[in-house]
Amino acid sequence: xxxxxxxxxxxxxxxxxxxxxxxxxxxxxxxxxxxxxxxxxxxxxxxxxxxxxxxxxxxxxxxxxxxxxxxxxxxxxxxxxxxxxxxxxxxxxxxxxxxxxxxxxxxxxxxxxxxxxxxxxxxxxxxxxxxxxxxxxxxxxxxxxxxxxxxxxxxxxxxxxxxxxxxxxxxxxxxxxxxxxxxxxxxxxxxxxxxxxxxxxxxxxxxxxxxxxxx
Numbered sequence: 001x002x003x004x005x006x007x008x009x010x011x012x013x014x015x016x017x018x019x020x021x022x023x024x025x026x027x028x029x030x031x032x033x034x035x036x037x038x039x040x041x042x043x044x045x046x047x048x049x050x051x052x053x054x055x056x057x058x059x060x061x062x063x064x065x066x067x068x069x070x071x072x073x074x075x076x077x078x079x080x081x082x083x084x085x086x087x088x089x090x091x092x093x094x095x096x097x098x099x100x101x102x103x104x105x106x107x108x109x110x111x112x113x114x115x116x117x118x119x120x121x122x123x124x125x126x127x128x129x130x131x132x133x134x135x136x137x138x139x140x141x142x143x144x145x146x147x148x149x150x151x152x153x154x155x156x157x158x159x160x161x162x163x164x165x166x167x168x169x170x171x172x173x174x175x176x177x178x179x180x181x182x183x184x185x186x187x188x189x190x191x192x193x194x195x196x197x198x199x200x201x202x203x204x205x206x207x208x209x210x211x212x213x214x215x
Contacts, residue, residue, distance in 0.1 A: 057081050
């Protein structure tokens with residue numbers, strides 16, 4: 001019982017909500033800065049949807065962190081966090097299914113799949129190409145194809161060349177063992193987010209409707 005009250009009190013602190021936001025923003029920053037810009041991996045539409053869902057989760061954390069003790073702001077954080085995580089799982093599952101079909105050499109027409117054309121073109125940027133993060137929401141790759149696509153005549157540094165070769169067979173948590181595709185890792189991250197948020201929410205509701213007990 002005491003553990004439940006501790007979890008309930010924990011969510012009244014800014015730290016836990018800021019932590020959620022920082023983690024999600026870090027995922028997006030790594031995907032954009034390292035894999036897209038540094039290793040020339042072209043994100044597909046589902047990848048962009050996953051990216052957006054993570055930003056929504058981060059937004060939920062920021063809103064809740066404004067004043068964690070405020071019920072309205074707290075539940076905004078829960079709704080955005082859980083809702084965007086569910087959407088993220090849907091996007092990730094779809095992407096993972098397509099990738100598995102490609103790996104199994106099954107014929108698949110991406111143009112007939114909603115949100116996954118062969119040469120997708122989506123631009124949600126409202127800023128110019130000279131902005132700090134241009135192409136953040138541009139889908140330039142095909143779903144299921146996540147190997148680096150280095151432009152011709154591009155001079156790579158030794159470190160870049162190492163990572164490009166490392167991820168030549170696609171994005172994996174452990175590239176050498178081809179373990180943990182990007183879609184499966186994001187599915188796990190979303191599932192963990194939902195689990196933790198649900199535990200926090202249940203503990204919060206329990207402590208509000210149950211009389212406080214001394215231990």
